[in-house]
Amino acid sequence: MTARPRLAVVGDRSDRVPAHSKLADLIPHLQADLDVEWMASDTVGDAIAGYDGIWVVPGSPYADQARVLHAIRAARTCGIPYLGTCGGFQHALIEYTRNVLGIADAEDVQYDANAGTPLIVPLACSLVGETAPLHLSPGSRLASVYPGRESVVETYHCKYGLNPTYVDAVLASSLHISGWDSEKAPRAVELPDHPFFIGTLFQPELSSSPADVHPLIEAFLAAVTRRSRHSL
Template sequence: MTERPRIALIGDRSSKVPAHPRLEALIPHLDAQVDWVPSESISGSETLAGYSGLWVIPGSPYASKDGVLLAVRLARETGIPYLGTCGGFQHALIEYARNVLGLAHADDVQYDPDAETPLITALCCSLAGERSSLHLGDGSRLASVYAHAEQTVETFHCKYGLNPDYVDLIEQSSLVISGWDAEKAPRAIELADHPFFIGTLFQPELSSTPDSVHPLIEAFVAAATRHGETTAPNPPTTLEAAATWKSSS
C-alpha cells in the first residue's frame, strides 16, 4: 500500500482569501496528509522537513516574504515537488530572479511600491474573479496535465503578475513560460529539469470541488507521492546541510 505523502500548504490562512475556504473543503478529499504552514513559522528548512510536496497558496503579500522565498528555494534546489498558485507563482519568479538570474532586489510592488527591481507589478486589467483562456506550451509538463491540449479556460483571482519588462529575461533562462493569455502575457511557469515545479497565476483550487479535483492538483499530489517513496527518511534539517544547495554567500 502506497503511503500518503505529506504536503505543506504555505501561506497565511484567512477566510477573506477566496481560495482558502475552497482548500479547506478539498483537503479531506486529497490522497495526502495536508498541513497548513504559516509563512512566519518558516525559519529554515527544518520547518519543512518531512514534507514531500510544497504548495504556496494564494494570499500575498504574506506575513513573511522571506519564509515563502525560503520554501520556494528549498523546493527548487532539492527537488521537492512544488506548486505555486497566484502568490506562489509570483514568489517563484522572485526567488528565481534573485538567486539564479542575479536580480538581488527583485520584488513585488505589494511589499515595496518603490522597489528597485519591480518584478511583480499590477496587471493592466485585474483578473479578480475572472475566467480566462490559457494557451499551453507545446510539450510542457503543464500541457500534459490537460492531455496535451493547446489551450483551456481557467479561473483567476489576482491583480498582480510578471512585469512585462522582464519577460524577455525569463524567456532566455531555464525557467519555462508554459502558459499565457490571449495577449501572450505569462500565466504559468515551470522548470523542465525538476521533478515537478509549476507556478500558475490561475487558481486550480477555485475550479475544484470535493468530487472533481483539478487535474493540476492531482498531478502535484501524484508527484509528491513519488517523491515520498524515493527520498531518504531523514531529510536535511538546515539549509547548510542540504547537499545540493548552492552557497548563498
C-alpha cells in the same frame, strides 16, 4: 507501516481569500492519502525541506515573505515537488530572479512600491473573479496535464503579475513560461529539469471540489506521492 506522503500548504489563512475556503473543503479529502499541514508563512523553517511536496497558495502579500521564499528555494534546490498558485507563482518568479538570475532587488511592489527591480506589478486588467483562456506551450509539463489541448479556460482571482519588462529575462533562463494569455502575457512557469515545479497565476483551487479535483492539482499530488515512495 509505510510512511504517508507529507505535503506543506504554505499561506496565511484568511476568510477574505476565496481560494482558502475552497482549500478548507479540499484538504480533508486529500488527507485520505496524504498528511497535509497548512503552515502560516511566519512558521516556515528549515524543516520544510523534509516534506514531499510544497504548495504555496494564494494570499499575497504574505506576513513573512522571506520564509515563503525560503520554502520555494527549498523546493527548487532539493527537488521537492512544488505548486505555486497566484501568490505562489509570483513568489516563484521572485525567488528565481533573485537567486538564479542574480537580480537581488527583484520585488513585488505590494511589499515595496519603490523597488529597484519591480518584478511583480499590477496587471493591465484585473483578473479578480475572472475566467480567461490559457494557451499552453507545446511539450511543457503543464500541457501534459491537459492531453490533446492547446488551450483551456482557467479561473483567476488576482491583480498582480510579471512585469512585461522582465519577460525576456525569464525567456532566456531555464525557467520556462508554459502558459500565456491571449495577449501573450505569462500566466504559468515551470522548471523542465525539476521533478515537478509549476507556478500558475490562475487558481486551480477555485475550480476544484472534493469530488472533482483540478487535473493540475492531481498531477502535483501524484508527484508528491512518487517522491515519498522513492525516499523510503
